[in-house]
Amino acid sequence: MLLELAAASGVAQVQQSDRATLIAQANAARAAQDFKRAIAILEPARTANPNDVEILRLLGTSYAFDRRYDDAIATLIRARDLAPDDLDVRAALARAYLWSGRRGEAQVELAAIKARDPGNADAALLHRQLESPAPGKEAGDAPVRRRGAAMWSEVSGVTLASGASRTWWTIGGSAYTQIGARTSISGEVEREARQSRVDTHLQARIDQQFSPHLRGYLAVGGTPDADFREKWSVRGGVEVDVVKGVTLLADARHADYGSVAITAFEPGARVTVASIRTAVTVHMINLWDERDTHRTGWSGRIDSEVGRGILLFAGAATYPDTEAGITRRMRSVFGGVAVPVSRATTLRLTVDHDDRVNSYRRTGGTLGLQIRF
Structure with missing residues (x-):
């Protein structure tokens, strides 16, 4: 023994x-x-x-x-x-x-x-x-992806207030790159075809992280020979983390449609519950329309990660919406899923429905692909 x-x-x-x-x-x-x-x-x-x-x-x-x-x-x-x-x-x-x-x-x-x-x-x-929305490389970290691109296509079935039916198509693409540890720039082009009327909207944007708890952005956009979208616009916003899991938001926008212009201010908040991998975002929407009348609305969105990087999202809103210089009440709902198909590629599917009062009802589906380099 x-x-x-x-x-x-x-x-x-x-x-x-x-x-x-x-x-x-x-x-x-x-x-x-x-x-x-x-x-x-x-x-x-x-x-x-x-x-x-x-x-x-x-x-x-x-x-x-x-x-x-x-x-x-x-x-x-x-x-x-x-x-x-x-x-x-x-x-x-x-x-x-x-x-x-x-x-x-x-x-x-x-x-x-x-x-x-x-x-x-x-x-x-x-x-x-x-x-950090796009963190840089810290000492000892694995390499991170500092550039990316996205593309999407949407088809919508539309019923006009007159009862006529239409099919609208939208295609778009964007790209971004980091130009510093806390700064990124992006560009976007989107072409929207509504029967014989076609608008191509261009946008450039810069995002900046000022501190671990404060971020902001500024964007300018324009639509050459616009029919229903704005001729030009400028918007900006900030996010500030106030306590763990709570972020305050503020966005402002000014858009010019040629004969009229609108201004909007959207304060909001995002609450993140890390234990269930879920975030809820709400905004109050304030818009001063073409008659300088103050109109209000709201939007809400929920994002939840269900495992293996799969993200489910859904939301609803009612707000004043301006097209072709005319502002009407819009009611919207949407939902979708984002699925990583590889380490650098994510596929996104969205289904949405809009009801623009005294104008049209639209139901659409969007398929998008995001690639990080």
Whole structure:
């Protein structure tokens, strides 16, 4: 019996020695930025030690640096389940979620870290990255995508107030790029065809993050030879985080239709509940129309991430809407889904319905594709 105990102890010592050697080799490969070699070392170590939290953490983060995000997340979830109070594991999992674009789930892990250690340094860094609409590369981070493009097409069935039926088509595209750690610019073109009338609208926009809790934008647009859209417009807005999960919004717009002009101001708020990966946004809409009459309305929207980066969204609004220099009451509802089809590509489908009082009713569907480079 003593001999058996001694043999078991010897085996354990050898296994512990082998484990320490493998971890040292993996750390050396990681320090040299050779994450594929680190993975090759750590995968057999995981097989031999399936419940070793340190090996799982090192393997998961190596997967993340190698952009194998699904493998990273699965491995780090296993480590978290084994050691739910290990904040290094939770921080690694939050980063893997963030780098893969699953920001809602990253928020959940961040909240868990803050609940256990409010002054955690990793939590402060993760908070800054999550609050940034397009975060730059921090020390030790995986590369982020700083450019992107989108395209969309919509077809709508329309019934005019006269009872006549029409089909309207819209196609558009946009592109953005970061020009600094906190600044991005974008451009957009959209062509809307309403039978014989066609408007092509152009827009340029700049977004700026002034601090971790304050962001703003400015946009200018125009429609050459406009029929129903504005000839030119300028708009801007700010977002400020006031407390955890609550952001105040303010947008202002001025549009000129040639013979008339309108001005709008839209204060609002967004409430984010990280634990259920859901955000609710509401706006009050104030518009001074072509007769300088003050009209009001509202809009509301809910966005919820249901897992694996899939986003569901829906909303409704009633507001004063101006077309061809004439303002009427618009009632709208919409809903849709955004599905990541790869690490850099998202497919979006939206269905919406508008009822413009004494003008038309429209039901449409939009298919869009967003690509990040």
